[in-house]
Amino acid sequence: MEMNLKIKVANRLIGEEEPAFIIAEAGSNHNGKLSQAKELIDAASRGGVDAVKFQLFKAEFLYAPQHPAFSIVKENEFPRDWLAELTTYANKKGILFLASVFDREAVDLLMKTDTPAFKIASSDTVNLPLLRYAASKKKPIFLSTAMCNLADIYEAIEVIRNEGNEQIVLMQCSALYPTEPSQVHLRAMDALKGAFRRPVGFSDHSLGILLPPVAVARGACAIEKHFTLSRKMKGPDHSYAIEPDELKLMAQNIRTVEQSLGSLEKVMLPEEKKLARRESLFARQDIGQNKEITAEMIEVKRPATGVEARFFLAFVGRKAKRAIKKGDPLLWQDAEA
Template sequence: MNNYFDKSKCFIIAEAGVNHNGDINIAKKLIDVAFEAGADAIKFQTFKSENLVTKDAPKAPYQESLTWYGTQFEMLKKLELSYDDYKILKRYCDEKGIIFISTPFDFESVDLLEKLDVPLYKVSSGDLTNLPLLKYIARFNKPVIISTGMANLGEVEMAVNTIKKCGNGNIALLHCTSSYPTDYGDVNLTAMLTLKNAFKLPVGYSDHTTGIEVAIAAVAMGAVIIEKHFTLDKNLKGPDHRFSLTPDELKAFIKSIRNVEMALGDGIKRCLESEKENKFFSRKSIVAKRTIKKGERIEADMVDFKRPEKGLPPTMLEYILGKRAVCDIEKDTFIDFDKIG
């Protein structure tokens, strides 16, 4: 999957979505926040309302209380950015050093993003079954990340096969639950592993819970991509602000992911350098439980096991039992082979 999705480092997408509320200045501030938090990429959503919904399409229930009055079309119209806006935002990201991504919701938006030379495409859960759009995106032969909310395994397979038949095998899948916010009981995080095993593709998780622990758990389970919404202010009017992270939360979120990655390590079980000093103080040696006189045969009731690791370890007990002391061995003295024979 090119080098965007190195298995040793999770690719973190800070999802701005439409949390700019149609204001390019807010969008630029979101870029600043994502960059300062350490995200690999920031993602917006690109659409023409006329191409996305019918004029009388209703809003989803979760959008009703969080957005302006009116239809879904009227809501989306207020959240649109122009091509010139995206051009400015793409250049701003390039200057900052953060990857610009945007989810296209229609053919015209794909063309717009292609003009901006985006490095990869993200397909929303709602377009997983939009095979014509998948084919249109696939023909550019760029990496494609597909969110799989609301889908069953057969629908995911259909989407993957559609892109592959276009000659594009650069596909990654994001497990996702398309409810906003997502209840913890509806996350079904192990389905991410089902996707990994079924399709042998890079997998990740697009998180719509209000917390950060589920996405962090996903990283520990092997997610190579994490996507999480963020906002400048949860109290802003708009469909996605309430379940988004604040700037400080985003920073803590990304730091937590990087800490978990470090903690995962390489999987080799060994004594680490940082443990070696404590190994001496923590492990035990075989010591005399009482004074053992020269010539006495050493029996099990004559020995004990105490810190530090200075004499023979308890694992060597069988090699000293039955041996005779070649000198007096005082109580609490370490027993080693120089003292027995």
């Protein structure tokens, strides 16, 4: 499988050496109210994330009416006639509008709003007909991988690729809400990247905001996190979601982590060099011109304004080219070879 470690969503590159793409997952926390959906978009915009995401599930496409889950899902559906208005609203707020698709109708509706990408929930990673249809639209796909083994993920990727679509981000996650830290398995991101040579992100269902920055430190190129206006609200997704102030702090922490990663080089920083907080060679006594420099004439002190202390023995035995005063730093140009 060829390497494709970067993709592009709208004007944002996602992958190695790029800032993490942060998705604020609103889920069904709109509670069926358009005004509340807009408040969620407002909070996501203020939180400094890249995208806000909702879920376009429809009970009739997921369960038979007699199934116990049917009524719960029905109550929490995202009204599809909101799509155009909320997409425009999000764009005006400076963030992207994304949605998880669970059926072909949802794919078509998002195409009408020129969605920048599709999200495929873990439950549908093995829904190959849906994957095939979404992939045929040639939009980037965020592919969640809970409940999946490597064979499931390989098959899903091949279905997408067979439609001529290489724009895939694999999302490590679990299908447990909330997820305990011991169930998160961030190291699985390494396995996904190694096996499939694709950008890998982390969809976090744990409580709090600790793990997304940790995931970024381990190489996650995208982060998805459920959020709500208040955990006190009624609904299936509110209790484990983070609130707006936490979302903003999480995004800030992620950006701080990215800054702290730095480069692969191990060198003295320019600012450290200015501090000169290391030892160097100094004259322990006055040294006359043409005088041979002995070990007794040299001492090691701070700051590092003279010859580095490691060259102590290399400096012994040289002749002073000039008179050197006690306490002066010793420089290479002060002594003959």
